[in-house]
C-alpha cells in the first residue's frame with residue numbers, strides 16, 4: 001500500500017524520501033502554475049501545460065522525451081507536484097517509462113489531496129474520453145498537506161470539498177456535521193484542515209485497500225457521481241462546463257434524496273446537506289426540460305450495466321450499499337427535489 005505522510009513541513013518530508021532509496025536522479029513534474037510553488041527551482045524540473053485539456057498523449061510524450069533527455073533510469077525518483085492533472089499524468093508517465101520509475105505525489109489542490117493523488121489510478125484523456133488510457137499504478141508515497149491551498153482559487157477549494165463531504169457521508173456523521181460548518185470565506189485554519197484531510201483520505205484508503213481494482217466495494221466512492229457525472233457531462237455538451245466538485249455536490253444532494261426514498265436515509269441529513277450545497281454551490285444551471293437528456297446520460301454512465309441506472313445509496317451516514325438500481329421515476333423525483341433545494 002502507499003505510504004501516506006500528513007505534514008505541512010513538505011520540504012523535509014521530500015528531502016527524507018529523496019535521500020533514502022539510493023536514487024541516482026530526482027526529477028520533478030509540475031504544471032505551469034505549480035512549478036512556481038517550489039523554491040528554489042529544482043535542477044531537474046519538467047514543466048507541462050496546466051488543466052484537463054492538456055491531460056493528453058501529447059503531454060505524456062513531452063514528459064517521456066524530457067525524462068529521456070535528463071537520463072532518468074529505473075533508479076531515479078519522480079516527484080509529481082500539482083493537482084489531479086499532474087499526479088494522474090505524471091504518475092502514468094513514470095509508471096510506464098522503462099517499465100516503471102518510482103514516483104511520489106505531492107498534491108497541491110484539495111481534490112488532489114483527498115482523491116486524485118491517493119489510490120493508484122493514473123492516466124490521461126484520449127479520443128475525447130476522460131481517463132480513457134491509464135493504469136493502476138500507486139505512488140510509493142503521497143505527501144498530504146494544506147501547505148499550498150492558500151493560493152488555490154475558492155472555486156477549486158469548493159470543488160475538492162465536495163469529495164471531502166462524500167467521504168464523510170460514507171463514514172462518520174460527526175465529521176459530516178463538522179464539515180457542514182465550514183466557511184469558505186474564512187482564512188484557512190491549517191491544523192484543522194490537515195486533520196480533516198487525514199480523516200477524509202483514510203476513508204478512501206480503507207475502501208481502496210479492500211478493493212484496489214474496483215471489482216465491487218470501491219464503487220462506494222461513486223456516491224453522488226451517477227447523477228453528478230450526468231450533470232457534468234450535460235454542462236460540457238452545452239459548452240458551459242461546471243467544476244467537477246460542483247456537479248458532485250449537486251449529485252450528492254440528489255442521491256441523498258434517492259437514499260431517503262429507497263433506503264430510509266434520514267430526511268434531516270438530506271436537508272442539512274441540501275442547505276450547505278445551496279449556500280455554497282450556487283448557479284445550478286438545469287431545469288426540468290433537461291431531464292430526458294440527464295436520464296440518458298445516467299443510463300450510459302461508465303459504471304451502469306445494460307442501460308440500467310445504478311447508484312451507491314445510504315441507509316444512514318456511514319452505511320452504504322453499492323449497485324442499487326434506480327428507476328427513471330426515482331431519478332426524476334430526486335432531480336425535482338434537488339432543484340427545489342437549489343431554489344430553482
Ligand SMILES: NC(=O)c1ccc[n+]([C@@H]2O[C@H](COP(=O)([O-])OP(=O)(O)OC[C@H]3O[C@@H](n4cnc5c(N)ncnc54)[C@H](O)[C@@H]3O)[C@@H](O)[C@H]2O)c1
Nearest residue numbers: 033050051083084085108109111112115116121148151152
Ligand atoms: N486518479 C484519481 O483517482 C482521480 C480522482 C479524481 C480526479 N482525478 C483527476 O484529477 C484532475 C482534476 O484535478 P484538480 O481538480 O486537482 O485540477 P488540476 O490539477 O487541473 O488543477 C486545477 C488548476 O489549479 C492550478 N493549481 C494547482 N494547485 C494550485 C495551487 N496550490 N494554487 C493555485 N493554483 C493551483 C492548476 O495549475 C490548474 O490550473 C482531473 O484530471 C481528474 O480526472 C483523478
Ligand SMILES: [Zn+2]
Nearest residue numbers: 163225244248
Ligand atoms: Zn469525483
